[in-house]
Amino acid sequence: MVKVCQSTIIDAPVDEVWAILRDFNGHDRWHPAIAFSEIEGGEPVDAVGSVRHFRLNDGGELREQLLALSDRDLRLSYCLLEAPLPLMGYVASLRLKPVTDGNATFWEWRSEFHPPAHRREELVRLVAEGIYQAGFTAVRDLLRRNGNTRLETRRSPVVAATIPSAGSPPVALAVAPNQAATTRAIVVERYGGPEELRLRDIALPPPAPNEVRIRHTVIGVNFIDVYCRTGFFDLLRPPGVPGMEAAGVIEAVGSAVSGFAAGDRVAYACPPVGAYSEARNMAPDLLVRLSDDISDEIAAAGLLKGVTASFLLHDVHAVKPGDIVLIHAAAGGIGQLLVQWARHVGATVIATVSSDDKARIVERLGAHHVIVYSRENFADVVMRVTGGRGAGVVYDAVGNDTFAGSLACLAVRGHLVSFGQASGPVGNWDIGRFASKSITVSRPNYAHYTDTPEKLGTHVVRFFQALRQGAVRVEAPTRYDLADAADAHRDLEARRTTGALVLVPKP
Amino acid sequence: MTKVYVSSVIPAPAAEVWKLIRNFNGLPSWAPFVAESRIEQNAQPDQIGCIRNFVLRDGGRIRERLLALSDYDLSCSYAILESPMAVENYVATLSLTPITDGNLTLAEWQAEFDCAPDREASLMQQIGNGVFQTALTALKHQFGR
Numbered sequence: 001m002v003k004v005c006q007s008t009i010i011d012a013p014v015d016e017v018w019a020i021l022r023d024f025n026g027h028d029r030w031h032p033a034i035a036f037s038e039i040e041g042g043e044p045v046d047a048v049g050s051v052r053h054f055r056l057n058d059g060g061e062l063r064e065q066l067l068a069l070s071d072r073d074l075r076l077s078y079c080l081l082e083a084p085l086p087l088m089g090y091v092a093s094l095r096l097k098p099v100t101d102g103n104a105t106f107w108e109w110r111s112e113f114h115p116p117a118h119r120r121e122e123l124v125r126l127v128a129e130g131i132y133q134a135g136f137t138a139v140r141d142l143l144r145r146n147g148n149t150r151l152e153t154r155r156s157p158v159v160a161a162t163i164p165s166a167g168s169p170p171v172a173l174a175v176a177p178n179q180a181a182t183t184r185a186i187v188v189e190r191y192g193g194p195e196e197l198r199l200r201d202i203a204l205p206p207p208a209p210n211e212v213r214i215r216h217t218v219i220g221v222n223f224i225d226v227y228c229r230t231g232f233f234d235l236l237r238p239p240g241v242p243g244m245e246a247a248g249v250i251e252a253v254g255s256a257v258s259g260f261a262a263g264d265r266v267a268y269a270c271p272p273v274g275a276y277s278e279a280r281n282m283a284p285d286l287l288v289r290l291s292d293d294i295s296d297e298i299a300a301a302g303l304l305k306g307v308t309a310s311f312l313l314h315d316v317h318a319v320k321p322g323d324i325v326l327i328h329a330a331a332g333g334i335g336q337l338l339v340q341w342a343r344h345v346g347a348t349v350i351a352t353v354s355s356d357d358k359a360r361i362v363e364r365l366g367a368h369h370v371i372v373y374s375r376e377n378f379a380d381v382v383m384r385v386t387g388g389r390g391a392g393v394v395y396d397a398v399g400n401d402t403f404a405g406s407l408a409c410l411a412v413r414g415h416l417v418s419f420g421q422a423s424g425p426v427g428n429w430d431i432g433r434f435a436s437k438s439i440t441v442s443r444p445n446y447a448h449y450t451d452t453p454e455k456l457g458t459h460v461v462r463f464f465q466a467l468r469q470g471a472v473r474v475e476a477p478t479r480y481d482l483a484d485a486a487d488a489h490r491d492l493e494a495r496r497t498t499g500a501l502v503l504v505p506k507p
Numbered sequence: 508m509t510k511v512y513v514s515s516v517i518p519a520p521a522a523e524v525w526k527l528i529r530n531f532n533g534l535p536s537w538a539p540f541v542a543e544s545r546i547e548q549n550a551q552p553d554q555i556g557c558i559r560n561f562v563l564r565d566g567g568r569i570r571e572r573l574l575a576l577s578d579y580d581l582s583c584s585y586a587i588l589e590s591p592m593a594v595e596n597y598v599a600t601l602s603l604t605p606i607t608d609g610n611l612t613l614a615e616w617q618a619e620f621d622c623a624p625d626r627e628a629s630l631m632q633q634i635g636n637g638v639f640q641t642a643l644t645a646l647k648h649q650f651g652r
Contacts, residue, residue, distance in 0.1 A: 008608035009516055097604075097613065101515035101640060106606065106613045283624065427610065428518060430651060 001089075002115060002124055006132040007108040012143045013192075014098040017105040018074050020130070020139055021094060024066050025052050030142045030213045031135050032192040032230070033057060041371050051081065057195055060084040080113075088114040088122060107136065132492065141191060141231045152325035181205065184505070185277035186485045189239045194486040194493070197276075198449030202241070207281040209256035214266060214287075215279045218300035220245030221480075221488050221501040222333075223422065228273060234271045243275025243503075247263075247296040259283055265290040269304035272448065276485055278505040285453060288460050301500035302337075304446075307456065308419070309337035309472075311449040313345070314462065317393045317415050321346030326382055326391040326409065328398045329422065330367060331358035331498045337472050338395055339365045339465065344471040350391065352378045352402070353496065361498055373402070382409035390414060400424035407439065411442035415440045477502040508596075509627050511635040517612040517642040519650035524612045527582050527649070528601060531559055531573050536592040537644040537649050540564050558588065567591040574598065587620075594620040594630060600623050614643055 006296035010017050020030065025045045028037040037054035039045055040063075051065045061084070068077040079110035092111035099106055109132040115123040183204040186197045207213045225243055228236040236242055250260055260266070268275075270286040290299055312334075313319050325342045329335045330351030343349050343366040351367040353359050359370045369385050371378045380392055390411035396402050399421025406416050409431075418426060418441060434441065450456040466472045477500035479486040488501050517524050523583060527537055532552035534541040544561035546552050547570075552559070557573050567590070575584040582602035599618035606613055616639040622630050 005605075005607065007604070007606045007608060007613075008612070009613075096515060097615065098512070099514045099516055099613065100512065101643065104516070106516075106604070108604070133608070145646070425609075 001112055002120060003110065003112050004124055004127045004132070005108065005110040006128050006136070007106065008136045009099060010105040010107055010135075010136070010140060010143070012105060013103050014074065014096050014105045017107060017139065018071075018096055020142060021076065021096070021107075021359055022046070022069070022071070022263075024050065024069070024076070024078070027135075028054060031131075031191075031226050032138050033134065036241075039346075044091070046167065047079070048154070055194060056364060068093070072099060078193060085123065085126070086116050086119065087127070093231050099166065101258060107139075109135065135420055137231065138191070141234075144234065145237070183277055183279045184482070185241045185274075185280075186243075186482065186503075187239050187241055188229055188236060191229065191238060194229070194489040196229060197242070197486040197489060199483045199485075202277070204279055204281070206255040207252050207257075208281055209254040210262055211254045211281040212250050212257055212284045212287070213252040213279060213281050214246070214248045214268075215251045216246045216248040216275065216277065216505055217296040217503070218247050219243055219275050219277075219482065219503040220269070220300045220304060221485075221492060222304055223420075223492065225276075235271055241274045241276050241280075243277070244271055244273055247290065247303075248277040248279075249498040251279065260284050260287065265296070267296070267299035267303050269307060269448075270456075276482065277504060286450070286456055288456070292462070294464060297477060297502065298467070300502050301333075302463070302474035303460070304465075305333045305337055305500065306467070306474070307459040308334050309341055310448060310459035310462045310466075312395060312417060312419060312444065313338065313341050314418050315449060316419075316444045319345050319347050319393065321391045321469045323347040324350065324386055324389070324411070326350045326378075326394040326406070327367075328352045328354070328394070328396045328402050328406070329354075330362045330365075330370070332397075333500045334397065335395075336361070336365055336475070336499060339367050340472040341466060343367070344466070350382055350385065358498060377405070378402070379405040379409040386411075393417060395419065399424050399426050403427075403429075407434075410439055413438045413440075415442065417442045417444065419444055473497045481506065508619055509622060509631060511631050511639065512615070512617045513635050513639040513643065514613060514615045515640070515647060517603075517614050517643070517650055519520075519612060520610050521581055521603045521612040524614065524646070524650070525578075525603055527646070528581075528603065529553070529578070530574070530581060531557065531576070531583065531585070534559070534561055537646055539645045540638070540641065559585075562598065575600075581598055581613065592630065592633070593626060594622050596621045614646065616643065 021276040025037050025039050028034040033056050035055045035057045040051040040053050043050040048066055051063055053063050055061050063081040065077045065081055066078050075095040080087055080090035090113035094109040097106040181204045182201045185202050188196050191315055227233040228242045250262055250264045266287045267290055268287050274280045319342050325347045327338045328337050331353045339349055339351055349367045350369045351362045352371045352373045353362055359372050360371050371381045390409050392411050393415045394406040395417050396406045397420025401423040403426040480503050482503045482505045485503055491497050530552055532546050534544050540563050541570050542562045543562045547558040547560050549559035555573055556572055560570050562568050569590040570588040571585045572588055573585050584600040584633055587597040597620035601616045604613040
């Protein structure tokens with residue numbers, strides 16, 4: 001038998017959380033895995049013994065029976081009657097406790113079951129992460145949508161392209177018959193997996209006085225789009241169109257806009273979301289003009305990553321000739337740029353990757369040492385190849401899996417630049433321990449380096465200059481039809497990709 | 508019967524917090540209002556039935572008997588034998604629960620007691636806020652936040 005137990009703190013009063021969880025048939029309104037649920041035989045939802053019959057987004061059907069419900073203990077227990085997975089003897093319970101200090105809620109979700117031995121780990125992970133942790137996130141999102149504003153402040157910035165809320169305009173899904181202008185776009189109607197990325201016709205009104213309309217030619221795919229799709233970030237509120245990077249041509253200009261004209265080639269890498277579309281309206285403040293020698297494809301594939309690499313290498317830490325630089329996930333989009341650019345500046349570049357294939361790519365880009373971190377302890381290797389000195393700066397967007405090792409292989413007065421957490425949050429660290437090497441840790445946020453035309457312009461000029469000089473190359477991206485955005489997300493999340501991914505609207 | 512319940516999130520793993528809480532004679536190391544403490548009769552502080560005799564910073568003296576201690580449930584229950592507070596049948600439990608998300612700890616402190624009806628409100632305030640929450644806040648700071 002295995003036991004799974006997950007618990008969290010929800011920043012809302014216990015009554016509000018209980019009102020959501022007490023509804024034994026309400027999980028299809030918040031859990032991202034569940035498409036539809038009903039109580040069999042029309043029984044009351046709070047009748048102990050009632051059976052909920054529900055369908056997952058992937059088509060699987062399950063039946064679960066309510067075993068116990070207590071409004072006194074704020075506890076609910078249920079067992080599985082039928083499932084497409086061998087969760088034999090699955091009995092689960094969830095309970096809430098008030099956190100009086102701050103008026104929040106402790107939520108524990110636990111279960112016991114008998115998995116077949118060879119699927120034990122897989123099923124435990126599915127239950128702990130796919131059901132319980134995903135459920136925690138979904139209830140937080142639901143409370144926020146219901147107007148619990150306290151939750152906003154707890155959200156921590158998370159990834160390289162962390163951008164503070166810039167509310168996305170709601171998408172007009174229903175197209176009135178007399179409204180001729182529409183465009184095809186990928187619409188997320190609710191937070192969830194890649195299957196929530198569906199091609200739809202949406203209204204495209206004329207641009208407002210302070211907007212331009214852009215017809216997209218190539219659209220960039222970034223990991224932040226995944227976070228928007230799942231609801232991890234609230235930059236996108238369903239129904240909404242994801243995407244924050246694209247290149248295209250200006251098609252129409254609002255009456256109050258100066259400096260842009262129809263026919264101009266432009267690109268952007270900024271909120272609000274909405275790039276996964278054939279055309280969109282947006283304010284032109286952060287549009288970048290494209291010169292003839294920069295193709296749409298390279299701009300859409302490289303602008304966000306190039307600008308990020310520019311401020312990471314020049315502003316967050318000014319890399320100098322002779323510096324020892326460690327770059328994690330070096331075969332990824334930003335990783336490849338960091339390797340080439342740091343090498344061009346004259347630094348000694350040590351790179352980590354997850355596989356031999358990726359190691360070959362990074363070697364070709366000019367890294368001096370490449371470490372396959374699944375095979376070797378990268379911190380040990382870094383100390384060895386630097387003669388015990390350690391790295392002067394570490395660029396780490398992997399997060400949980402690498403953070404401790406990154407600290408361990410820093411030089412005295414070294415700088416850890418943590419700009420993402422693809423493997424999970426880095427957790428809590430006592431900064432007192434950083435004194436042992438006088439360590440600096442940075443947690444840069446894309447917006448703070450790019451949210452005005454002046455700040456952004458510096459990095460765009462520097463990145464395009466580096467492209468022209470050949471200091472960095474952006475390899476041709478993997479192309480997907482706009483309609484196949486879900487496939488692009490699947491590949492990105494499965495780490496099947498190297499370099500950039502783009503979406504292309506049908507001509 | 509009057510009940511008081513207070514809970515806080517402590518920014519440290521439950522095992523670490525428990526090391527501190529488990530010591531029935533350890534109040535002076537984390538509770539800001541306790542000046543000194545000893546266990547009577549030379550007993551061990553994890554011996555069920557032992558009595559802690561401690562002095563508050565304001566000079567008051569309290570004697571409490573250890574009723575239950577569980578390294579499995581991470582909980583500790585005790586009864587007041589003597590105190591300057593006018594309470595009877597006072598039994599309290601301090602318990603910890605791991606929060607897997609972030610590896611933190613939920614600390615719950617609850618008490619049940621009898622008292623004169625006109626004293627109930629002020630005693631609930633004194634015990635809930637003045638004692639339990641003050642001590643849990645100190646515990647949070649002890650772990651760095």
